[in-house]
Amino acid sequence: xxxxxxxxxxxxxxxxxxxxxxxxxxxxxxxxxxxxxxxxxxxxxxxxxxxxxxxxxxxxxxxxxxxxxxxxxxxxxxxxxxxxxxxxxxxxxxxxxxxxxxxxxxxxxxxxxxxxxxxxxxxxxxxxxxxxxxxxxxxxxxxxxxxxxxxxxxxxxxxxxxxxxxxxxxxxxxxxxxxxxxxxxxxxxxxxxxxxxxxxxxxxxxxxxxxxxxxxxxxxxxxxxxxxxxxxxxxxxxxxxxxxxxxxxxxxxxxxxxxxxxxxxxxxxxxxxxxxxxxxxxxxxxxxxxxxxxxxxxxxxxxxxxxxxxxxxxxxxxxxxxxxxxxxxxxxxxxxxxxxxxxxxxxxxxxxxxxxxxxxxxxxxxxxx
Numbered sequence: 001x002x003x004x005x006x007x008x009x010x011x012x013x014x015x016x017x018x019x020x021x022x023x024x025x026x027x028x029x030x031x032x033x034x035x036x037x038x039x040x041x042x043x044x045x046x047x048x049x050x051x052x053x054x055x056x057x058x059x060x061x062x063x064x065x066x067x068x069x070x071x072x073x074x075x076x077x078x079x080x081x082x083x084x085x086x087x088x089x090x091x092x093x094x095x096x097x098x099x100x101x102x103x104x105x106x107x108x109x110x111x112x113x114x115x116x117x118x119x120x121x122x123x124x125x126x127x128x129x130x131x132x133x134x135x136x137x138x139x140x141x142x143x144x145x146x147x148x149x150x151x152x153x154x155x156x157x158x159x160x161x162x163x164x165x166x167x168x169x170x171x172x173x174x175x176x177x178x179x180x181x182x183x184x185x186x187x188x189x190x191x192x193x194x195x196x197x198x199x200x201x202x203x204x205x206x207x208x209x210x211x212x213x214x215x216x217x218x219x220x221x222x223x224x225x226x227x228x229x230x231x232x233x234x235x236x237x238x239x240x241x242x243x244x245x246x247x248x249x250x251x252x253x254x255x256x257x258x259x260x261x262x263x264x265x266x267x268x269x270x271x272x273x274x275x276x277x278x279x280x281x282x283x284x285x286x287x288x289x290x291x292x293x294x295x296x297x298x299x300x301x302x303x304x305x306x307x308x309x310x311x312x313x314x315x316x317x318x319x320x321x322x323x324x325x326x327x328x329x330x331x332x333x334x335x336x337x338x339x340x341x342x343x344x345x346x347x348x349x350x351x352x353x354x355x356x357x358x359x360x361x362x363x364x365x366x367x368x369x
Contacts, residue, residue: 072114092147205290241316294324
């Protein structure tokens with residue numbers, strides 16, 4: 001237990017990439033170790049939505065859609081991220097980014113250190129903090145400048161935790177002096193900050209759907225559907241294999257590269273053609289694409305949900321999209337015989353085992369009533 005506590009003091013992290021949910025607690029070597037881990041619960045990142053965590057983590061590593069730079073004053077290296085996501089996540093920078101967009105420039109933001117720039121990117125994308133405790137105050141100032149109230153709240157609420165850590169560090173000072181260790185780290189995340197990322201992403205997709213040009217900054221893709229064209233963001237579209245392959249084949253063509261550079265110079269958007277898709281279907285698909293959650297508007301019927309399923313298959317979207325739509329279908333009231341038949345047919349066509357089982361069980365229960 002002394003070793004575990006020392007490792008935590010020295011900066012060891014129980015991260016969701018290593019431990020699934022509370023596995024770090026129930027797989028502890030003994031009760032004493034488990035108690036120590038629970039004492040450091042603020043430092044143990046427990047994700048209640050690992051799928052969404054993986055989604056937002058993947059967005060930050062795609063260099064094809066990184067178009068804005070954060071610089072540290074101590075280095076010339078750039079930390080690249082999506083300007084569209086930065087605009088949604090940072091109210092304090094929204095005005096600056098809008099002015100840059102109006103002038104046809106993307107610009108950059110400079111912060112005190114490169115380490116701070118990387119940590120800000122992590123919070124912007126993932127809603128989590130992993131910094132040296134010595135950098136906490138500077139991070140709070142950056143959060144205030146960026147207008148990210150949730151970041152400031154998360155760090156300010158950690159103040160009692162930091163005081164406890166300082167007391168424990170003094171206790172282990174003799175042992176710590178005998179090894180080469182890094183500064184103790186502050187690793188924080190909560191469901192509120194994670195859910196705020198989803199809310200901010202929903203604001204982006206709402207701006208796309210409602211054509212709110214004041215909020216839909218840095219759109220870099222144009223998707224033409226049957227009756228309407230949507231100005232979207234490749235950072236989200238590229239979640240689908242279809243759009244990634246489309247870009248890849250364009251890159252293989254020298255002529256397409258030249259055309260792309262000319263379009264970029266004129267401020268034109270990358271064009272994709274989905275003229276066989278209805279605007280209503282594409283709207284619902286965009287919602288799940290941007291927020292990783294199927295939450296259709298009131299009045300959505302089975303026909304529309306099936307069209308979204310078909311579009312997901314056609315665009316080679318992440319496989320769990322189908323599962324989300326299936327879960328929604330299982331909650332439809334099975335009151336009409338025709339609807340039961342339609343649901344069974346859908347379950348067969350798209351291989352939706354959960355939906356099939358739910359409908360069959362409903363029919364069995366009704367027969368035995």
